[in-house]
Amino acid sequence: MTDQPRPFTNDDRWSFNGGTHTSLYDVLGSHVGPDGTTFRVWAPSAARVEVVGNFNHWTDGWALNPDGSGIWHGHIPDIGHGEVYKYSIVPGDGGLPFEKADPLAFRAEEPPATGSVVWDLSYEWGDRDWMSTRSEANALDAPISIYELHMGSWRYEPGGYRAIAHQLAEYIEETGFTHVELLPIMEYPFYGSWGYQLTGYYAATSRFGDPQDLMYLIDYLHQRGIGVILDWVPSHFPSDAHGLAQFDGTHLYEHSNPQEGYHQDWDSLIFNYGRYEVRSFLLSSALFWLDKYHADGIRVDAVASMLYRDYSRKEGEWIPNEFGGRENLEAISFLQLLNTSVYARFPDVQMYAEESTSFPAVTRPTYVGGLGFGQKWDMGWMNDTLEYIKRDPVHRKHHHNDLSFRMVYAFNENFTLPLSHDEVVHGKG
DSSP, rough: OOOOOOOOOOOHHHHHTTOSSSSSGSSSSSEEEETTTEEEEEEETEEEEEEEGGTEEEEEEEEEEEESSSEEEEEEETTTTEEEEEEEEEEESSSSOOOEEOOTTTTOOOTTTOOOEOOOOOOOOOOOOHHHHHHHHEEEEEEOOOOEEOTTTOOOOTHHHHHHHHHHHHHHHTOOSSSEEEEEOOEEEOOOGOOOOOOOEEEOGGOOOOOHHHHHHHHHHHHOOEEEEEOOOOBOOOOOOTSSTTSSOOOOBBBBSSHHHHHHHTEEOBBBSSSHHHHHHHHHHHHHHHHHHHSSSSEEETHHHHHHHHOOOOOSSSSOTTTOOOOOOOHHHHHHHHHHHHHEEEEEEEEEEEESOOTTTTOOOOGOOOOOOSSEOOOOHHHHHHHHHHGGGGGGGTTTTTGGGGTTTTTTSSEEOOOHHHHTTTTOO
């Protein structure tokens, strides 16, 4: 029998509003019970929030109740696993209602459809042996060799996550890799983004199956002794109408000022890391994939764009921090909180930073002022190595410094040496 959904307690409210909640997925979103589904969504500036779906023909919404802290909640009887829904939100300024997908939904409709799906994440895991010993495979001194994979283009066959599991395990064993890194498998609207424009921070993309199918893939790799790292993108999100942008009619997740809240490179929006509830949302998302999907590590994408307010901006296009500097102090403190939260709960995983600048102490502990990551991608090594290989062999003897320069800084951080999808995209090699 399905258990009753967990209540949203005063402790939940306190930690959510304080920016320290790490398991919002247990209380927000949609949760199936024995007699229906409980819905909770954060929309503090909304005048009214209703749940709409096939069950009410997408018109006569089921009204949720405000709790005084920005959370709207309600229980709809006879709505169960697999039901498609959205939130119909009436903005507080008296504007017309609009529909939004659930930010904490566990599943979304397969694009281009944009509805959320009530889903039970129950799964019988078979990777106990791996989980009990994975600290050895993920240790800083372990021989880690990572195979980066895009689900949609790797030997794809009908069947998605489950079909790829056995082929992938055999290939990894043949080639000697220790870990698989999956390009983002969180739900995203535009296929050409390869998953780097997320709308579903808690939903595995339905392009390749349901959540249990992805769990099966990770479970099977674990049973074959192969670790799984997930790409995760807390640096920006797309402005699609069904997503997080202006979620309750206001700039809830993003900054209102485009000099702080708009990514010119990717035509996307930047999270407001200074808003505590946004911190809780992102913290909980990272912990969610480690908890519910047994991921062995997270590669945080585009960290450099988070660290600097002037990232890819010209003079006059950015706002300095309170001390007049270019560092994004709110993002830095968020990343420190992220890493301490992850390692406190899952000390046997690894946090990887894709950080392309010389920002100091990325992989040093937070108690000495570092960001607290376990490892950092060495983008300098990648650029220098590819530059060396591109040269005519007869000229290489004059450019050995391309290979030796890395030794100048090699021991400043815990480095991973990457040759990734970015090199293909940008034509480097």
